[in-house]
Amino acid sequence: MNKEQVKGRVVELKGKAKEAVGVLLDDNSLQVEGNVQKNLGKLEAGFGDLKQELKNKL
Template identity: 35%
Template structure:
């Protein structure tokens, strides 16, 4: 799964996003609406990560989701 897929599958994935990043509020998740840049910003804000850290985390998580869907 890549970043482009996130927006297309947002309704299915937003609960998993909340599970993965529990510090994100419901409002954070709703505001992101699958927008990768906004989601990265929210992860940065809530977890105090650098942009690069937040991007790596999101990319790793998306890869895990892709692997889960493939099996």
């Protein structure tokens, strides 16, 4: 695993947690913030996955 994969998955988990807290507290802004953070984490992890895959093929 590379840094982008690890960091992306951590950010994704934080976003999921923030989104869940927003649902529990009925806080729409916290839900949206968590959703955005979750998706940014997925994007970064996906970039890391792609980078690792390219490295493995070369």
